[in-house]
Amino acid sequence: MKKIQMVDLSSQYQRLKHEIDPRIQSIMEQGYFIQGPSVKLLEEELQEFLQVKHVIGVGNGTDALQLAFMALDLQPGDEVIIPSFAYAALPEVLLLLNLKPVFVDVTAATFCLDVTQIEQKITKKTKAIAPVHLFGGVAEMDSIIQIAKKYGLFVIEDAAQSIGAQYCSGATYGFAGCLGDIGTTSFFPSKNLGCYGDGGAVFTNSDLLAEKVRKLANHGQSKKYFHDIVGVNSRLDTIQAEILRVKLSKLVEYNQIRNDLADQYISGLSGIDDLILPSKSTHSTHVFHQFTLRVKGKFATREQFRHYLTNQGIPSMVYYPLPLHKQIAYLQDVQLKVSEQLCEDVISLPICPELTHENQEYVINNIRQYFKKN
Numbered sequence: 001m002k003k004i005q006m007v008d009l010s011s012q013y014q015r016l017k018h019e020i021d022p023r024i025q026s027i028m029e030q031g032y033f034i035q036g037p038s039v040k041l042l043e044e045e046l047q048e049f050l051q052v053k054h055v056i057g058v059g060n061g062t063d064a065l066q067l068a069f070m071a072l073d074l075q076p077g078d079e080v081i082i083p084s085f086a087y088a089a090l091p092e093v094l095l096l097l098n099l100k101p102v103f104v105d106v107t108a109a110t111f112c113l114d115v116t117q118i119e120q121k122i123t124k125k126t127k128a129i130a131p132v133h134l135f136g137g138v139a140e141m142d143s144i145i146q147i148a149k150k151y152g153l154f155v156i157e158d159a160a161q162s163i164g165a166q167y168c169s170g171a172t173y174g175f176a177g178c179l180g181d182i183g184t185t186s187f188f189p190s191k192n193l194g195c196y197g198d199g200g201a202v203f204t205n206s207d208l209l210a211e212k213v214r215k216l217a218n219h220g221q222s223k224k225y226f227h228d229i230v231g232v233n234s235r236l237d238t239i240q241a242e243i244l245r246v247k248l249s250k251l252v253e254y255n256q257i258r259n260d261l262a263d264q265y266i267s268g269l270s271g272i273d274d275l276i277l278p279s280k281s282t283h284s285t286h287v288f289h290q291f292t293l294r295v296k297g298k299f300a301t302r303e304q305f306r307h308y309l310t311n312q313g314i315p316s317m318v319y320y321p322l323p324l325h326k327q328i329a330y331l332q333d334v335q336l337k338v339s340e341q342l343c344e345d346v347i348s349l350p351i352c353p354e355l356t357h358e359n360q361e362y363v364i365n366n367i368r369q370y371f372k373k374n
Ligand SMILES: Cc1ncc(COP(=O)(O)O)c(C=O)c1O
Pocket: 060, 061, 062, 063, 086, 087, 089, 090, 132, 158, 160, 161, 185, 186, 187, 188, 198, 199, 200
């Protein structure tokens, strides 16, 4: 049996090598490494795939968020509503820009913003809502957009984990990251659309915001050596863009494999009382960046289960062990019960297009065995 891995990028590369290697070689020969023609081609292909007017390739997913917020011209102290059960990039960027993250709880069913709790957190200083589409699902965007419209707020979506997922409810439809004013993604190697280093992108249908992000990402230049605004250096490498073009052509297929694997897990693990399995929303498709389930009970129960998996040669991860409002760097004295509970009981199992049927069976059988005995 092949070694089981959370993400198996070397096997994926072996399959794509014949397509990727000549493209990398050709860039080496052209010698055009920053903002070469491949970046423009990738941006155009992503625009078509995501049905969004503008895609701007940038240095990584965290920069993409920073650039999105910089483009909105917010003032120091302005507040942005974000989920507490998520990756750290959002509060980090907000605090660097002197904006205030206002943490809101998530729902256990979606792992995304609890839309029923947003309005009570809105103050005169609130300027934006920034949902994170976690684990491959999509937040309840129709309600979020309705609330944003009611209070005149921007919507910035973090779609680092959900590229390719589609949403349709009420008046809101389209791809994750392209539903609000501005959206972002990460091309970190383990992402559903990942490159071989750092990379990210900003999505928007606004010409104005797109122009601003492009300028900000390139030292605030309107043309070479003419700086109109204070920007940053955050550009997608030409080699990474070419790798991403190959992988984008497989994204639908890979996301389908992830869905098939998720279905196998759900049927293989159903009926175990101690586990709460993830479910798909009726308003969106899912791209299962992670297959995250919950072990009922407390931290210790999950840790025992993880220990057992490790002993059986099955890797697992805890995304995330501490909610953002309890992190030392972003500490806030609020109680967000669902986020706090999820950090105690979530566990993610291996899911990637390279996971073999045999390996997945092994994972499922071992988990069934564990809960039969315990
Ligand atoms: C939800 C989310 N947002 C933002 C990021 C940041 O992306 P990057 O690592 O490319 O900066 C990540 C990456 O792990 C992420 O998962």
